[in-house]
Amino acid sequence: MENVENANLTLKRGQTYTFTISASGHPFFIKSVQGNTYADAYTTGVTNTGAQDGTLTFEVPIDAPETLFYTYQFHSVMTGVIAIED
Incomplete structure (x- = not known):
């Protein structure tokens, strides 16, 4: 995703992904609905949700929804779609 704005991602059920975050002041969340609050954070299988520095795993x-989203908490334009496939 580096150097690509708001890239859509496709992830596979049962796989593990590590996101390297270096965005002090920009908490990173995986969410069940689109938007820039953390209220709808998707936390199942997520380690270090809201990371600003370090990694989010x-x-x-297997039962993840077909569509999730990623966002930075304070900037609604910094978001993208995560398609989940088998």
């Missing part, structure tokens, strides 16, 4: 559950 996402072990995609």
Whole structure:
């Protein structure tokens, strides 16, 4: 995703993904609905949700919804779609 704005992602159920975050002041969340609050954060299989520095790990559950979103908490334009496939 580096150097690509708001890239859409496709992830596979049962796989583990690590996101390297270096965005002080920009908490990173995986969400069940689009938007820039953390209220709808998707936390199943997610380690270090809201990371600003370091890593966020996402072990995609077998029963994950078909569509999730990623966002930075304070900037609604910094968002993208995560398609979940088998």
